[in-house]
Amino acid sequence: MSLLRLENVTASYGASQALFGVSLEVAEGEVLALMGRNGMGKSTTVKTICKLLPATAGTIHFADHDLAGVPAHRAARMGIGLVPEGRRCFTNLTVLENLTAAARAGEWDLAKVATLFPRLEERKSQSAASLSGGEQQMLAIGRALMTNPRLLILDEATEGLAPIVRQEIWASIAMLKAQTGMAILLVDKSLRELRQVADRAVVLERGETVWRGAMTDVTTQYLGV
Amino acid sequence: MTTERILNAVVVAGLVLFPIWAWMADEPFMITLATKAAILALAGVGLNLALGIGGLVSFGHAAFFGIGGYAMGILASHAQAYDPIFTQPFVFEGSKSMPVIWLTAILASGLAALGIGALSLRTSGVYFIMITLAFGQMLYFFSISWPAYGGEDGLSIYVRNSFPGLNTLDPIQFYGIVLGVLCAVLFLLARLAKSPFGLALGAARQTPLRVETVGISPYRLQLVAFTLSGMITGLAGALFADLNRFVSPVMFSWQTSGEIMVFVIIGGVARLFGPVVGAILFIILEHLLGGLSDYWHIYLGALLLLIVLFARGGVIGTLTGREAAHD
Numbered sequence: 001m002s003l004l005r006l007e008n009v010t011a012s013y014g015a016s017q018a019l020f021g022v023s024l025e026v027a028e029g030e031v032l033a034l035m036g037r038n039g040m041g042k043s044t045t046v047k048t049i050c051k052l053l054p055a056t057a058g059t060i061h062f063a064d065h066d067l068a069g070v071p072a073h074r075a076a077r078m079g080i081g082l083v084p085e086g087r088r089c090f091t092n093l094t095v096l097e098n099l100t101a102a103a104r105a106g107e108w109d110l111a112k113v114a115t116l117f118p119r120l121e122e123r124k125s126q127s128a129a130s131l132s133g134g135e136q137q138m139l140a141i142g143r144a145l146m147t148n149p150r151l152l153i154l155d156e157a158t159e160g161l162a163p164i165v166r167q168e169i170w171a172s173i174a175m176l177k178a179q180t181g182m183a184i185l186l187v188d189k190s191l192r193e194l195r196q197v198a199d200r201a202v203v204l205e206r207g208e209t210v211w212r213g214a215m216t217d218v219t220t221q222y223l224g225v
Numbered sequence: 226m227t228t229e230r231i232l233n234a235v236v237v238a239g240l241v242l243f244p245i246w247a248w249m250a251d252e253p254f255m256i257t258l259a260t261k262a263a264i265l266a267l268a269g270v271g272l273n274l275a276l277g278i279g280g281l282v283s284f285g286h287a288a289f290f291g292i293g294g295y296a297m298g299i300l301a302s303h304a305q306a307y308d309p310i311f312t313q314p315f316v317f318e319g320s321k322s323m324p325v326i327w328l329t330a331i332l333a334s335g336l337a338a339l340g341i342g343a344l345s346l347r348t349s350g351v352y353f354i355m356i357t358l359a360f361g362q363m364l365y366f367f368s369i370s371w372p373a374y375g376g377e378d379g380l381s382i383y384v385r386n387s388f389p390g391l392n393t394l395d396p397i398q399f400y401g402i403v404l405g406v407l408c409a410v411l412f413l414l415a416r417l418a419k420s421p422f423g424l425a426l427g428a429a430r431q432t433p434l435r436v437e438t439v440g441i442s443p444y445r446l447q448l449v450a451f452t453l454s455g456m457i458t459g460l461a462g463a464l465f466a467d468l469n470r471f472v473s474p475v476m477f478s479w480q481t482s483g484e485i486m487v488f489v490i491i492g493g494v495a496r497l498f499g500p501v502v503g504a505i506l507f508i509i510l511e512h513l514l515g516g517l518s519d520y521w522h523i524y525l526g527a528l529l530l531l532i533v534l535f536a537r538g539g540v541i542g543t544l545t546g547r548e549a550a551h552d
Contacts, residue, residue, distance in 0.1 A: 050438060052434065052437070052438070071437070071442070072434070072437035072438060073436075073437040073440050073441055073442040073443075074440075074442075076437065076438055076439055076440035076441075077440040082438045084435070084438065088432070088435055090427070090428040090431060090432070090435065091431065092427060092428070092430070092431050093424060093427060093428060097419075097424045097427075098428075100421050100424055101421055101424035101425040101427075101428050101436075101439070101441075102425075102439035102440075102441075103421060104440060143439060144438075144439070146439075147439050147440050
């Protein structure tokens with residue numbers, strides 16, 4: 001059964017239409033890769049799912065609830081956790097304060113986040129603004145986990161990071177998949193890494209779903225290589 | 226211990242020791258000045274919750290200060306005249322008990338802050354400033370045109386209200402009550418600032434949209450903060466009215482809102498003890514410079530200008546060598 005289902009979703013920034021019919025499904029415990037070149041509507045799709053941008057047509061269902069008219073904070077409370085593009089921590093707070101501010105009762109707490117990212121434990125009293133890019137990304141993931149989501153959305157989580165830090169982030173995503181069975185929607189362009197963790201893929205072109213299938217079939221069926 | 230904590234401890238020590246010295250030196254006027262500073266500090270502490278932590282530039286906090294003052298004035302004036310405020314469904318003759326008056330002031334100003342905040346927080350930036358100012362001025366003009374409680378002339382109370390076990394007419398004992406209230410509120414606010422609520426409020430000040438993605442409504446967060454802020458300022462208003470045994474529409478005026486904001490800015494926005502230091506400095510300047518010239522506010526303006534231009538962390542930020550705690 002699908003946890004998240006989008007059917008023919010369209011969305012616009014003012015007069016400029018960005019999504020022309022996005023359809024996708026994420027099942028419980030599944031890792032879905034949302035792929036596409038720059039400007040194809042991946043981040044806009046994420047914003048629409050998180051209710052940061054209203055859908056102008058189509059339907060979004062999460063855990064059998066229609067998200068029409070649901071504000072962003074309520075969508076997050078229903079279990080949609082977002083790691084936004086560009087990390088975006090609360091830079092006026094410390095690491096510990098970032099995590100505490102987002103905390104909601106559930107499986108994920110400070111100790112469990114520290115197990116996933118030991119570096120955050122070491123830096124807990126440090127201002128989020130003083131962290132490196134990789135550490136900020138870990139903090140952004142940790143903060144999203146502290147909300148105890150049923151679906152974790154990672155928007156370009158490894159973009160602009162050093163290769164060794166990217167590896168750490170991918171390893172933590174793989175660990176999340178293996179140990180928690182949490183549904184994950186990954187927006188990324190790293191095909192090699194996506195193939196290691198994602199079960200299925202959806203490809204967007206010009207704001208529209210153009211391909212859906214198993215991750216293993218992306219190269220043969222969509223890219224044709 | 227950080228430099229700021231040491232400085233805070235010095236301020237608390239000063240607040241305790243100065244009135245003791247004044248009492249021993251038989252200087253009751255100095256105790257009254259210290260009482261006034263502590264009450265104004267409490268009003269600033271209230272505003273600092275909204276302005277400092279929440280980033281809500283309210284220019285109408287005099288509304289809550291005035292409501293607190295009039296809560297005291299109305300309850301005490303009816304009680305001293307044995308004239309019931311209402312007779313249905315039961316007879317209520319007002320009260321001369323400070324705890325009852327404080328509770329009424331907190332509830333009345335909290336309700337007003339909830340209503341004003343619910344409407345004002347739908348706007349932001351300069352519109353928020355203007356709408357809070359407008360609410361404050363509405364109450365100011367209402368109080369002027371309310372003859373039952375003195376209208377423009379205000380309302381005098383001939384006795385100081387009572388507190389169980391203490392002689393409130395004794396300046397040092399009344400000061401003790403005020404200092405106790407101030408310290409209790411500062412303690413609660415320090416705990417609140419580090420609670421998930423306070424942290425989320427600080428995060429919402431920076432980026433409301435990002436707070437939404439972790440399941441928190443910035444509007445509700447800010448409304449709760451604004452209401453709590455109004456309650457604290459309302460309590461300060463009740464104490465201020467008790468100190469002067471007089472309430473007047475001036476308590477609602479935009480100048481009062483401005484003065485409360487000045488305490489916060491001078492001391493340090495978002496610093497726990499910022500409004501306390503600001504209010505103490507204000508009273509010192511008023512006392513020293515007021516004797517030299519009727520236009521002492523010019524010097525206060527110059528000080529404010531210097532702080533805004535060169536010391537954005539206020540006096541506390543400058544002394545502790547830290548940048549502004551606010552964005």
